[in-house]
Amino acid sequence: MDRPNIQGQIGYLTLNSEGAVLASEGDLKNDEKTAGILHGLITLAHNRLDPKAFDKGFKRLTVTYEDHAYVVCLSNRKIHIVKRQVQAT
Amino acid sequence: MGCCWSLLCKDDNSSQNGEPNERTHLLVDPISNNIHIQRVSSENLLSRNSNDAPKKTDEQSALTRILQETATNVIDVAAIDSHNLQQQEYIERVKMYNIKINQVLAGNKGALANSLKSCLLEDVPQPEKILSGDLLNREDRHLMTSSLLAAVSAINDIRVDHKEDLVVPFGLGLNS
Amino acid sequence: MENNLDRVMEEICLDPAVLGCLFADQQGLCIGSKGQASNETSGYITAIANQVAKLEPNSKMPVVTLENENQICMIQKADTITGAIYKKL
Numbered sequence: 048m049d050r051p052n053i054q055g056q057i058g059y060l061t062l063n064s065e066g067a068v069l070a071s072e073g074d075l076k077n078d079e080k081t082a083g084i085l086h087g088l089i090t091l092a093h094n095r096l097d098p099k100a101f102d103k104g105f106k107r108l109t110v111t112y113e114d115h116a117y118v119v120c121l122s123n124r125k126i127h128i129v130k131r132q133v134q135a136t
Numbered sequence: 137m138g139c140c141w142s143l144l145c146k147d148d149n150s151s152q153n154g155e156p157n158e159r160t161h162l163l164v165d166p167i168s169n170n171i172h173i174q175r176v177s178s179e180n181l182l183s184r185n186s187n188d189a190p191k192k193t194d195e196q197s198a199l200t201r202i203l204q205e206t207a208t209n210v211i212d213v214a215a216i217d218s219h220n221l222q223q224q225e226y227i228e229r230v231k232m233y234n235i236k237i238n239q240v241l242a243g244n245k246g247a248l249a250n251s252l253k254s255c256l257l258e259d260v261p262q263p264e265k266i267l268s269g270d271l272l273n274r275e276d277r278h279l280m281t282s283s284l285l286a287a288v289s290a291i292n293d294i295r296v297d298h299k300e301d302l303v304v305p306f307g308l309g310l311n312s
Numbered sequence: 313m314e315n316n317l318d319r320v321m322e323e324i325c326l327d328p329a330v331l332g333c334l335f336a337d338q339q340g341l342c343i344g345s346k347g348q349a350s351n352e353t354s355g356y357i358t359a360i361a362n363q364v365a366k367l368e369p370n371s372k373m374p375v376v377t378l379e380n381e382n383q384i385c386m387i388q389k390a391d392t393i394t395g396a397i398y399k400k401l
Contacts, residue, residue, distance in 0.1 A: 053268040088363045089256045092356045100331055100348035100398050104258035105378040110364055111272045112374045122263035129267045272377055280375050280386045283324045284395040287335050290316035
């Protein structure tokens with residue numbers, strides 16, 4: 048996936064496994080700070096966070112604010128981050 | 137009876153000519169010091185000087201070995217004859233270098249994978265599908281937020297339940 | 313002393329979809345846990361919440377979610393504690 052095109056997308060970041068920015072667009076254009084924080088976030092712990100409770104590894108991480116959310120997933124050893132608009136509750 | 141002499145020691149312990157002195161280590165760390173310990177029988181105590189010679193050639197050969205290794209590894213740029221590359225040769229070299237680079241990169245894939253050894257997320261095949269999935273719904277979000285608020289208030293209520301006095305007099309009156 | 317917190321956690325776990333919940337203090341030590349939430353995960357939960365707080369320091373604390381196919385782990389930080397709720401999707 049080169050350029051994610053997701054409904055409600057207002058920005059994206061693609062990082063390599065070491066956290067270096069490979070591509071960025073929109074709200075996240077050149078946003079190395081967000082890249083660093085989210086890369087640090089997913090490398091904080093092992094995939095089986097609580098093996099007692101979760102029988103499978105996690106596929107997605109989201110950080111949900113009032114009106115927007117960051118959605119992160121790992122694919123083909125690249126970290127994909129998309130910032131999406133959320134319907135204000 | 138024999139005795140074990142270590143004639144070769146680290147620089148700060150031996151004198152210039154390698155003769156043992158009062159600071160010479162009797163036992164040498166076998167890992168850090170690859171110069172072997174010479175076993176000398178007591179009869180040879182008097183002929184100590186004759187042992188300097190084999191030790192000196194050891195040093196010499198070690199030195200020569202180091203020089204040789206450096207010489208083979210060092211690229212003397214000034215000494216290289218500069219010659220103009222033919223166009224064809226240039227193209228060939230570019231191709232060869234690219235092949236070598238790709239070989240190295242392919243070989244290093246194992247090393248690269250280690251950088252994500254500890255990762256909260258699993259590698260998935262279809263990122264678009266995952267990224268466009270439903271976001272946190274209103275109910276779940278409310279469950280989390282309200283539970284957290286309730287917990288904060290409950291934890292703030294945690295206080296020591298004073299049931300008995302901590303300090304109790306033993307009932308031994310000072311006057312009796 | 314912790315009766316009130318116990319009651320709160322019990323109430324959370326009344327929901328049949330909830331697998332467990334956990335609360336940790338600012339240092340990542342477990343204050344309380346119920347259900348399938350392991351108290352050993354409290355350190356990770358706090359670390360994740362603290363890292364996420366760096367994303368948008370001026371916004372209200374977001375809800376972090378880690379999802380697999382059928383389970384979700386929600387994490388949110390308040391001033392003095394971090395909470396996590398595990399739920400079936």
